[in-house]
Amino acid sequence: xxxxxxxxxxxxxxxxxxxxxxxxxxxxxxxxxxxxxxxxxxxxxxxxxxxxxxxxxxxxxxxxxxxxxxxxxxxxxxxxxxxxxxxxxxxxxxxxxxxxxxxxxxxxxxxxxxxxxxxxxxxxxxxxxxxxxxxxxxxxxxxxxxxxxxxxxxxxxxxxxxxxxxxxxxxxxxxxxxxxxxxxxxxxxxxxxxxxxxxxxxxxxxxxxxxxxxxxxxxxxxxxxxxxxxxxxxxxxxxxxxxxxxxxxxxxxxxxxxxxxxxxxxxxxxxxxxxxxxxxxxxxxxxxxxxxxxxxxxxxxxxxxxxxxxxxxxxxxxxxxxxxxxxxxxxxxxxxxxxxxxxxxxxxxxxxxxxxxxxxxxxxxxxxxxxxxxxxxxxxxxxxxxxxxxxxxxxxxxxxxxxxxxxxxxxxxxxxxxxxxxxxxxxxxxxxxxxxxxxxxxxxxxxxxxxxxxxxxxxxxxxxxxxxxxxxxxxxxxxxxxxxxxxxxxxxxxxxxxxxxxxxxxxxxxxxxxxxxxxxxxxxxxxxxxxxxxxxxxxxxxxxxxxxxxxxxxxxxxxxxxxxxxxxxxxxxxxxxxxxxxxxxxxxxxxxxxxxxxxxxxxxxxxxxxxxxxxxxxxxxxxxxxxxxxxxxxxxxxxxxxxxxxxxxxxxxxxxxxxxxxxxxxxxxxxxxxxxxxxxxxxxxxxxxxxxxxxxxxxxxxxxxxxxxxxxxxxxxxxxxxxxxxxxxxxxxxxxxxxxxxxxxxxxxxxxxxxxxxxxxxxxxxxxxxxxxxxxxxxxxxxxxxxxxxxxxxx
Numbered sequence: 001x002x003x004x005x006x007x008x009x010x011x012x013x014x015x016x017x018x019x020x021x022x023x024x025x026x027x028x029x030x031x032x033x034x035x036x037x038x039x040x041x042x043x044x045x046x047x048x049x050x051x052x053x054x055x056x057x058x059x060x061x062x063x064x065x066x067x068x069x070x071x072x073x074x075x076x077x078x079x080x081x082x083x084x085x086x087x088x089x090x091x092x093x094x095x096x097x098x099x100x101x102x103x104x105x106x107x108x109x110x111x112x113x114x115x116x117x118x119x120x121x122x123x124x125x126x127x128x129x130x131x132x133x134x135x136x137x138x139x140x141x142x143x144x145x146x147x148x149x150x151x152x153x154x155x156x157x158x159x160x161x162x163x164x165x166x167x168x169x170x171x172x173x174x175x176x177x178x179x180x181x182x183x184x185x186x187x188x189x190x191x192x193x194x195x196x197x198x199x200x201x202x203x204x205x206x207x208x209x210x211x212x213x214x215x216x217x218x219x220x221x222x223x224x225x226x227x228x229x230x231x232x233x234x235x236x237x238x239x240x241x242x243x244x245x246x247x248x249x250x251x252x253x254x255x256x257x258x259x260x261x262x263x264x265x266x267x268x269x270x271x272x273x274x275x276x277x278x279x280x281x282x283x284x285x286x287x288x289x290x291x292x293x294x295x296x297x298x299x300x301x302x303x304x305x306x307x308x309x310x311x312x313x314x315x316x317x318x319x320x321x322x323x324x325x326x327x328x329x330x331x332x333x334x335x336x337x338x339x340x341x342x343x344x345x346x347x348x349x350x351x352x353x354x355x356x357x358x359x360x361x362x363x364x365x366x367x368x369x370x371x372x373x374x375x376x377x378x379x380x381x382x383x384x385x386x387x388x389x390x391x392x393x394x395x396x397x398x399x400x401x402x403x404x405x406x407x408x409x410x411x412x413x414x415x416x417x418x419x420x421x422x423x424x425x426x427x428x429x430x431x432x433x434x435x436x437x438x439x440x441x442x443x444x445x446x447x448x449x450x451x452x453x454x455x456x457x458x459x460x461x462x463x464x465x466x467x468x469x470x471x472x473x474x475x476x477x478x479x480x481x482x483x484x485x486x487x488x489x490x491x492x493x494x495x496x497x498x499x500x501x502x503x504x505x506x507x508x509x510x511x512x513x514x515x516x517x518x519x520x521x522x523x524x525x526x527x528x529x530x531x532x533x534x535x536x537x538x539x540x541x542x543x544x545x546x547x548x549x550x551x552x553x554x555x556x557x558x559x560x561x562x563x564x565x566x567x568x569x570x571x572x573x574x575x576x577x578x579x580x581x582x583x584x585x586x587x588x589x590x591x592x593x594x595x596x597x598x599x600x601x602x603x604x605x606x607x608x609x610x611x612x613x614x615x616x617x618x619x620x621x622x623x624x625x626x627x628x629x630x631x632x633x634x635x636x637x638x639x640x641x642x643x644x645x646x647x648x649x650x651x652x653x654x655x656x657x658x659x660x661x662x663x664x665x666x667x668x669x670x671x672x673x674x675x676x677x678x679x680x681x682x683x684x685x686x687x688x689x690x691x692x693x694x695x696x697x698x699x700x701x702x703x704x705x706x707x708x709x710x711x712x713x714x715x716x717x718x719x720x721x722x723x724x725x726x727x728x729x730x731x732x733x734x735x736x737x738x739x740x741x742x743x744x745x746x747x748x749x750x751x752x753x754x755x756x757x758x759x760x761x762x763x764x765x766x767x768x769x770x771x772x773x774x775x776x777x778x779x780x781x782x783x784x785x786x787x788x789x790x791x792x793x794x795x
Contacts, residue, residue: 007055035083128322264337414519449484457485499789509772563576667685718749
């Protein structure tokens with residue numbers, strides 16, 4: 001008889017809710033092994049015994065053949081005495097100390113999709129079909145271990161057929177916690193916005209499958225109606241993307257006059273009718289995460305211009321739930337699918353909330369009765385192509401918003417971290433909590449500008465702390481004293497007597513890019529964005545830093561210029577243009593943008609600049625974009641963030657003549673944190689912008705259009721970025737440049753900047769897991785906070 005040995009395995013990562021235990025069962029039985037597998041609140045534990053060669057094969061295949069949606073981080077293997085098990089079994093889950101990673105929600109798998117449209121299948125057109133390879137996860141879980149009683153599916157008792165699938169280790173629905181069918185599961189219903197409350201929020205009696213509801217919803221959409229549709233992590237507002245009247249009505253009701261709207265299309269073939277798609281973009285669109293991807297918009301597309309005015313790109317996603325698949329197939333056309341909220345509010349989560357908040361926006365409500373435990377916005381990605389330094393180009397997929405499909409999966413840290421809570425910035429907020437090698441970055445929260453968003457923020461944070469068994473050792477926050485997230489940090493730190501670490505905004509940007517790339521050694525960091533509180537009390541946003549995760553030296557910056565009226569100025573780029581020109585030239589040249597301002601407004605801005613009234617000096621690159629766009633005939637008034645800059649980018653066509661002029665003034669560098677490991681700076685540089693804006697004025701007076709001026713401006717910034725980085729590299733010996741900040745979401749600027757830097761022999765780090773915009777700031781705050789805590793620099 002062959003010798004019998006026994007091993008215990010502990011597997012960590014995303015190994016619950018992804019079919020891992022039935023996979024282990026099948027693997028062990030196939031190799032003739034005996035023992036058991038169990039879910040715990042710290043991972044999956046396996047005991048197996050049998051011949052040594054079979055155990056070695058089991059250990060190899062445990063990783064090599066794991067389920068496609070599993071993400072194994074560690075496998076610990078130890079030899080134990082044999083126990084004489086007679087068979088292999090799956091044991092009931094148990095709670096214990098530790099934590100387990102949780103799967104994000106997963107787009108509908110091919111097997112479920114085939115069943116969904118098979119007239120002979122018992123789940124034909126059932127909008128909640130799922131299995132261990134797809135369906136809701138994070139949005140339905142209240143606690144770990146991930147078992148049905150701890151999810152929002154606890155309210156639905158399985159019928160005998162579903163229970164048999166759930167109990168069969170060889171069935172792909174074994175322990176699929178959302179498992180259901182038309183007989184026993186959630187259901188969908190449709191009600192007009194004019195209905196009475198009780199009628200609207202109660203599922204109607206009758207056909208449990210409610211088979212015709214989605215067909216009727218599709219008919220309403222084709223007829224021009226706006227529907228509030230409950231999905232995975234909240235509500236969408238939907239309308240026919242080929243109907244200009246419907247899109248205009250949605251914009252008016254949502255108070256979103258111009259910001260681009262996302263579109264859902266039924267299939268890749270349909271996407272190709274409307275957009276150009278590269279292989280990398282196709283891979284993102286069809287991935288398990290199924291994000292919105294910004295694609296080049298074909299001129300002959302029937303998606304109306306009102307969906308994304310003055311834009312060359314369209315935000316497109318494929319259906320990612322069975323409900324969406326049925327609805328898009330029935331509608332037979334692209335549908336706008338935008339967040340179910342008024343602008344700047346959180347996405348509506350449950351039926352009662354949606355009924356209360358969205359009745360003035362939607363004509364009809366498509367509701368269901370599977371509760372949502374966590375709000376979950378759609379993720380957004382784009383795929384810029386940047387020069388690779390070898391006469392070619394490479395695609396670099398980057399997130400613009402990291403949420404559904406990605407969170408709560410953590411970013412892996414290049415160091416072992418203390419438990420630090422980073423509260424994030426004001427705009428595009430996320431928070432982040434570190435533990436061990438993991439940084440748990442929250443789903444997109446939004447702009448922290450109202451009580452509703454703060455409540456969503458605190459609820460999401462409580463869920464993360466519970467799911468991942470986190471209690472902060474310290475709190476890190478932005479330096480800006482008026483940010484809601486900063487005030488939350490101060491109040492909680494005082495209440496719980498926790499150390500507090502203030503982190504400069506642009507240092508956090510660069511730290512996030514470093515961690516995103518697994519880097520801890522010093523870099524040259526270029527952080528270009530709209531707003532960040534500076535060490536000198538000014539608003540920074542055009543920054544070159546020498547930085548690591550412990551501290552930074554401010555090596556260069558854009559010339560500080562007056563921003564009149566704070567937020568009011570940001571909404572009126574014509575005022576910024578006037579203020580910049582008045583500050584630099586005294587007398588403002590006669591340019592067409594002045595026609596957008598009356599005499600009283602001009603006088604007010606002039607007075608603000610001259611007397612320093614309600615005016616702050618800013619080095620912001622985002623505000624420089626606004627000023628140039630307004631001067632060149634672009635937007636003088638905006639209705640969403642960066643609208644003027646985006647429309648100038650859309651009008652610009654690559655290289656448009658020689659760069660504008662600029663020069664550098666010597667200045668004193670600033671420093672923050674522990675700079676012992678950073679090379680010293682002999683001096684810093686301030687970029688004088690008068691030659692640049694003088695060149696813009698000359699071009700506009702010569703009759704050059706927005707696209708020509710914009711093209712030269714982008715080229716100027718790319719050269720400026722590279723010139724300064726080369727000067728800093730020569731003085732410090734550093735050769736790695738990290739690019740971060742919202743301005744690097746601009747494809748043209750990103751592509752030209754990377755090209756210039758690589759042509760000059762510098763290594764470039766770009767974001768790949770978290771956004772370059774403020775959605776990634778919390779990751780950088782947390783990393784900086786860890787080292788400050790370790791070194792005793794928290795207060």
